[in-house]
Amino acid sequence: MTERYQLIVIGGGPAGLGAAIRARENGLSRILIVERDVELGGILNQCIHNGFGLHYFGEELTGPEYAGRVTDRLEGQGIDIVCDTMVLSIESGAEGHRLCLMSAKEGYRFLDTKALVLAMGCRERTRGAIGIPGTRVAGILTAGTAQRYVNMEGYMVGRRVIVLGSGDIGLIMARRMVLEGAEVLACVEIMPYSGGLARNLVQCLDDYGITLLLSHTITRIKGKSRVEGVTVQQVDASLKPIEGTEQDFDVDTVLLSVGLIPENELTRAAGITIDPRTGGPVVYENKETAVDGIFACGNVLHVHDLVDYVTEESEEAGKAAAMYVLGQEKEHPEKLEKEAIDVVAGPGIAYTIPQKIRPAGESEKTRIFFRVRQPYKSPKRLVLRDGEQIIASSRRPYMAPGEMEHLMVNQHMLEMIKGRTLVLSVED
Amino acid sequence: MYDVAIIGAGVVGRALAYTLSSFELSVALIEKENEVAMGASRANTAIIHAGFDPTPESMMGQLSVEGMRRCYQLCEELDVEHRKTGSLVVAFEESQKSVLEILYRQGVENGCQGLELIDGQETRRREPKLSEGIQAALWAPEAGVINPWEFTLAMAEVAVRNGVVFMPDREVTGLAWQGDHYQVTFSLPEVVQARFVVNAAGVNSDLIHQMVATSAFEIVPTRGEYYLLDRTVGPLVHSVIFYSPTTQGKGVTISPTIHDNFIIGPNSEIIEDRSDTGVTRTGMDHIGEMAIQMLPSLDLRANIRNYAGVRANSRRGDFYIRMSAEHFLDLAAIKSPGLTCAPSIARLAADLLEEAGLPMRKKSLWKGGRRVIRFKEIPEEERQAFIKDNPLYGRVICRCETITEGEIVAAMKREIPPVSIDGVKRRAGTGMGRCQGGFCGPRVLEILARESNRHPLTVEEDGMGSFILTAETKGGCAHD
Numbered sequence: 088m089t090e091r092y093q094l095i096v097i098g099g100g101p102a103g104l105g106a107a108i109r110a111r112e113n114g115l116s117r118i119l120i121v122e123r124d125v126e127l128g129g130i131l132n133q134c135i136h137n138g139f140g141l142h143y144f145g146e147e148l149t150g151p152e153y154a155g156r157v158t159d160r161l162e163g164q165g166i167d168i169v170c171d172t173m174v175l176s177i178e179s180g181a182e183g184h185r186l187c188l189m190s191a192k193e194g195y196r197f198l199d200t201k202a203l204v205l206a207m208g209c210r211e212r213t214r215g216a217i218g219i220p221g222t223r224v225a226g227i228l229t230a231g232t233a234q235r236y237v238n239m240e241g242y243m244v245g246r247r248v249i250v251l252g253s254g255d256i257g258l259i260m261a262r263r264m265v266l267e268g269a270e271v272l273a274c275v276e277i278m279p280y281s282g283g284l285a286r287n288l289v290q291c292l293d294d295y296g297i298t299l300l301l302s303h304t305i306t307r308i309k310g311k312s313r314v315e316g317v318t319v320q321q322v323d324a325s326l327k328p329i330e331g332t333e334q335d336f337d338v339d340t341v342l343l344s345v346g347l348i349p350e351n352e353l354t355r356a357a358g359i360t361i362d363p364r365t366g367g368p369v370v371y372e373n374k375e376t377a378v379d380g381i382f383a384c385g386n387v388l389h390v391h392d393l394v395d396y397v398t399e400e401s402e403e404a405g406k407a408a409a410m411y412v413l414g415q416e417k418e419h420p421e422k423l424e425k426e427a428i429d430v431v432a433g434p435g436i437a438y439t440i441p442q443k444i445r446p447a448g449e450s451e452k453t454r455i456f457f458r459v460r461q462p463y464k465s466p467k468r469l470v471l472r473d474g475e476q477i478i479a480s481s482r483r484p485y486m487a488p489g490e491m492e493h494l495m496v497n498q499h500m501l502e503m504i505k506g507r508t509l510v511l512s513v514e515d
Numbered sequence: 516m517y518d519v520a521i522i523g524a525g526v527v528g529r530a531l532a533y534t535l536s537s538f539e540l541s542v543a544l545i546e547k548e549n550e551v552a553m554g555a556s557r558a559n560t561a562i563i564h565a566g567f568d569p570t571p572e573s574m575m576g577q578l579s580v581e582g583m584r585r586c587y588q589l590c591e592e593l594d595v596e597h598r599k600t601g602s603l604v605v606a607f608e609e610s611q612k613s614v615l616e617i618l619y620r621q622g623v624e625n626g627c628q629g630l631e632l633i634d635g636q637e638t639r640r641r642e643p644k645l646s647e648g649i650q651a652a653l654w655a656p657e658a659g660v661i662n663p664w665e666f667t668l669a670m671a672e673v674a675v676r677n678g679v680v681f682m683p684d685r686e687v688t689g690l691a692w693q694g695d696h697y698q699v700t701f702s703l704p705e706v707v708q709a710r711f712v713v714n715a716a717g718v719n720s721d722l723i724h725q726m727v728a729t730s731a732f733e734i735v736p737t738r739g740e741y742y743l744l745d746r747t748v749g750p751l752v753h754s755v756i757f758y759s760p761t762t763q764g765k766g767v768t769i770s771p772t773i774h775d776n777f778i779i780g781p782n783s784e785i786i787e788d789r790s791d792t793g794v795t796r797t798g799m800d801h802i803g804e805m806a807i808q809m810l811p812s813l814d815l816r817a818n819i820r821n822y823a824g825v826r827a828n829s830r831r832g833d834f835y836i837r838m839s840a841e842h843f844l845d846l847a848a849i850k851s852p853g854l855t856c857a858p859s860i861a862r863l864a865a866d867l868l869e870e871a872g873l874p875m876r877k878k879s880l881w882k883g884g885r886r887v888i889r890f891k892e893i894p895e896e897e898r899q900a901f902i903k904d905n906p907l908y909g910r911v912i913c914r915c916e917t918i919t920e921g922e923i924v925a926a927m928k929r930e931i932p933p934v935s936i937d938g939v940k941r942r943a944g945t946g947m948g949r950c951q952g953g954f955c956g957p958r959v960l961e962i963l964a965r966e967s968n969r970h971p972l973t974v975e976e977d978g979m980g981s982f983i984l985t986a987e988t989k990g991g992c993a994h995d
Contacts, residue, residue, distance in 0.1 A: 123911070123914070171910065173911040173914065173917075175917065189898075189902070189909055189911060190909050190910065191902070191906040191907060191908075191909040191910040191920070192906070192909070193909075194898070194899045194902035194903055194909055195895075195898035195899045195901075195902055195909065196899065210949075210950050210953060210954065211950070211953055213819065213820075213949075213950065213951045213953060214820075214951070215743070215818050215819040215820040215951055216816070216818060216819065218794075218799055218818055218821055220793065220794050220795050220796045220799070220821075221793045221794065222791075222792060222793040223792070223821075223822060223977075224976075224977075224981060225975065225976035225977065225981035225982060225983050226983075228983075229953050231953065232953050232954075232956060232957065235957050236957055236983075236984065237988055239957075240957060240961075240971070240992060241987055241988045241990060241991055241992035242971060242972070242984040242986070242987060242988060242992055243984065243985050243986040243987070243988055244983065244984060244985060245985055246986075267988050267989060268989070306796070307793075308793075309793075311790070311978075311980075312975075312977075312978050312979060312980035312981040313980060313981055313982060328796075339985075352747075352915075355747070
């Protein structure tokens, strides 16, 4: 097996770029980024609104600006880039990984690499995934597809709009449609709370007088060729529509913002363990997956709220990939595997990243990312326990599922762990 | 003046057009929608039935096995995606077991081969995920799955190549016998004259019939709803699984598709509006329950699409095929297994037309056959060279199904080019997968507009008026 690259990064969005740059900074010289779109930057390119970069760059940027900042760092680094190229498969062997790539320019070919970073991002859940009754007519789009038409192609997708789901892209697109002259009649959310960031609820809905109907859902879409209207109903505690609460909305467009799914078809086909809670691979503290030398970061790992955290996470993955390639890991992975501790999502917690920690691993500090299952409006304590022993804890005045949380764990605390599992939970 | 005007470009009309295209005849195929296969031919269970279901004395019984065999032959000749999977009718209780025996005897009489009655254990040996509650099953090795759109299109393409005139966007409003020909009128100021008229109007076939004859049958529009599950749930089953018919009617089917996804459905609901292909919560819940009874581990969260089709059922419970008036042939009330029977219905129709005086002389020059390049089917070692010669086949447009730009552009250049996003989907397979066109939709729209010299604003998602884009943004579009 000819080792062509030290590292191949699949995906040229913020996650892939962050990982590639950090791997370069940590000593790798033969790196390739594979991007399926015609340019780097990923979904940031169509997110022309601002609000990016406050945490990482300390200033407020638009999506394309943030993408530009990250892409600029590639300059002069000697990192190979191929765009308009799909990775069709990953095959892992004893000495590394063989990727099948396809593009119009380079055709169908195989490349070998020692390490691999998965940074393919995520996709949107569709109408099928939530099964809305009614006809299958034009005018029903996911918010991200609408965003592409409006922001990238320059076309409007409707005049009278209802948004189903209150994920961030839905909220952003509600505002965007108003700015382009459409009327947005409501944003409808089946849960009793929004799935989006608090700041988006204020800046995208409140500021534009758009009603947010919580505990409501669309129960019927009407129309012969294009949407002619929808029926919205209130739902009960078990999310079933309540009879007699029907309201009809005269709309020609339904935008769906009903969740994001990490894009892990390649990952699954490569035999990498997937966590059903995140939809992404199970990873260790250094973002390495269950397969040696394959790392994952960004939305392919778990859906993030802010791109800033994607960048930070991808830098960890890029550094770890470099250490792996250069053989600078402290211990042999197999030995580490034996010591691995499972991090379990306890009461109130939806998932954790990483799912496994090797106490003798590389990091001095391990950051556990997670989301809570429900909103907490009063102060709560986050507690990470090894049996009865508290390993880390932190107090939060407010928490919501729409916002990612994290907890720092010091290395010396990890070394004291006696059990095999750590449980993270929300406590009073 | 045409020799024959066929009303309806579903699978039946298309099969007849294909058959007639090999004779020295001028044929018009009239369709009210903008495309072929816009009715029940596109929203069904996509199965080639083995032929044990209908009673031997029924027309369906007489046409089933011939149709099934001819379907496979046509799939080979026309490069239509299909797979012989076999089917199982599963029984949970004694009363259903006796139904299996009846089906077995009918099948033998209809000419099915290889039928087997097996017990529950053997059923689960063949399909390990099926329920422990299943007591017995009827195995029919000749059943299979098919791409019903491609089947219809393939016959349509060959027909058009051999001179059949396809006339979409024309809803027939009148039929008048003029002594030696019919005058066919539309909502448009246009008239078609034809010596023979064939009614293949599917769910509207009774309305067409009543334009020339007294009412002989009534279509009872029956809606069937479906789930389409992503292949990530699989493999659930390898063959087509039918719930044994009970007094409540035929049960739900679980079937793999030719693309390795899974179809679950249909229910059966009589509806008022013949065009109502909406799905309902009650229908979806019912199908889900029935399917889980057969496959307890089924996870419906893998659903990628719900759809519904309206079947042209009639109270007679059988096809209605006969010369109902002077030079007027009904191919009506074609319900399940209409897709499987389409080729044998076409053969019978040609016989009936000939008996009624239509001169049938074989064409000396008939261009049959059809080949489609599907990137996924190109052997791995040839792919590099193939893309070098055809770079568009190196650009993946539909990521879920790995469909390339080359396949879309090729579809645009066939005898009946697609006019809509779903038209491309039905030809090239884009947008069939888990993202349902979320990623590739905008790119398909761009390619469709480019290749057909249309403005993107005029591109429809599916049928007439199903526009996707409504205007340019304030800043204008990116492509002017």
